Amino acid sequence: MANWVPLWLHRLGSPPVFYRFAGAVRPWALGLALVLAGVALYGGLFVAPADYQQGDAYRIIFVHVPSAWMSLFIYGAMAVAAFVGLVWRIKIAEVVAMESAPVGAAFTFITLVTGSLWGKPMWGTWWTWDARLTSELVLLFIYLGVIGLYHSFEDRRQGARAASFLVLVGAVNVPIVHFSVNWWNTLHQGSTVRLLGPSHIEASMLWPLLTMMAATKLYYIASLFARVRADLIASESGKGWVRELLAHRDGSGA
Amino acid sequence: MNPSLAMGAYGFYVWSSVAVFFIVLLIDTLAPLARRRRNLRELRARIARQENRRRPGTPPSNESNA
Numbered sequence: 482m483a484n485w486v487p488l489w490l491h492r493l494g495s496p497p498v499f500y501r502f503a504g505a506v507r508p509w510a511l512g513l514a515l516v517l518a519g520v521a522l523y524g525g526l527f528v529a530p531a532d533y534q535q536g537d538a539y540r541i542i543f544v545h546v547p548s549a550w551m552s553l554f555i556y557g558a559m560a561v562a563a564f565v566g567l568v569w570r571i572k573i574a575e576v577v578a579m580e581s582a583p584v585g586a587a588f589t590f591i592t593l594v595t596g597s598l599w600g601k602p603m604w605g606t607w608w609t610w611d612a613r614l615t616s617e618l619v620l621l622f623i624y625l626g627v628i629g630l631y632h633s634f635e636d637r638r639q640g641a642r643a644a645s646f647l648v649l650v651g652a653v654n655v656p657i658v659h660f661s662v663n664w665w666n667t668l669h670q671g672s673t674v675r676l677l678g679p680s681h682i683e684a685s686m687l688w689p690l691l692t693m694m695a696a697t698k699l700y701y702i703a704s705l706f707a708r709v710r711a712d713l714i715a716s717e718s719g720k721g722w723v724r725e726l727l728a729h730r731d732g733s734g735a
Numbered sequence: 736m737n738p739s740l741a742m743g744a745y746g747f748y749v750w751s752s753v754a755v756f757f758i759v760l761l762i763d764t765l766a767p768l769a770r771r772r773r774n775l776r777e778l779r780a781r782i783a784r785q786e787n788r789r790r791p792g793t794p795p796s797n798e799s800n801a
Contacts, residue, residue, distance in 0.1 A: 522753065537743040538745040591756050727778060
């Protein structure tokens with residue numbers, strides 16, 4: 482492997498470098514996410530045909546399913562960062578893990594609410610204690626627990642370490658959410674889109690779904706980077722680079 | 736059936752879902768930007784206080800921000 486990759490990653494572990502990198506990437510990720518989300522919703526809400534069973538109600542899929550994917554994907558990213566932070570004590574990894582939690586909680590909340598809005602017309606109920614719904618609710622509570630634990634310590638790094646343990650323990654819930662529709666006989670329908678094998682969905686419905694998936698991934702990057710920047714200003718406030726940043730901002734009249 | 740703004744009989748459910756998606760993510764976008772600005776402002780006030788302590792006799796200009 483070319484040796485600039487580990488070198489670049491090593492440099493990115495430095496808070497001032499990460500702060501600048503995140504600031505440069507964030508507006509592009511957010512802008513692209515907005516464009517893709519617009520295209521995906523146009524394709525999903527107006528171009529794609531109605532479902533033969535669910536009519537237009539199925540269109541909730543275009544916000545519900547990408548959000549559900551993100552609620553699990555962000556947990557995975559958070560668990561990897563928490564593991565790296567715990568083992569190698571890399572500060573940026575700890576901050577990335579802790580600042581992923583609010584974004585994951587937001588997507589989990591969207592998944593539950595839009596699922597409820599889909600369940601009412603299709604199942605006749607806003608909520609049921611079905612395996613998929615219950616495990617997703619547990620996922621929300623784990624996210625909130627991680628956020629709470631992180632903020633309950635006076636020392637931020639101590640809080641990050643305690644919450645990182647909770648992240649790793651809570652990871653057992655991720656496969657439960659994913660496989661709940663296969664393991665138990667649930668009201669919630671099975672997977673429509675498959676990584677392996679053919680998807681059970683028309684191309685005109687699939688492309689808006691995949692476009693929205695890309696949009697939510699980019700959104701996660703943008704939101705995470707904004708959060709890491711805000712966190713670093715506070716946690717690195719005693720360091721020279723933050724002082725310089727402040728002096729530079731004041732100098733330029735910002 | 737032709738897709739339309741009314742979404743058949745399901746307009747309320749479809750548009751509420753889209754609205755929830757965008758409102759939650761809008762809040763999620765704005766919160767860290769406000770937090771970063773607040774952190775910068777607090778740090779600026781703290782530095783000003785330290786400067787005042789180092790040079791006694793100068794007027795305590797930023798004490799009120801504490």
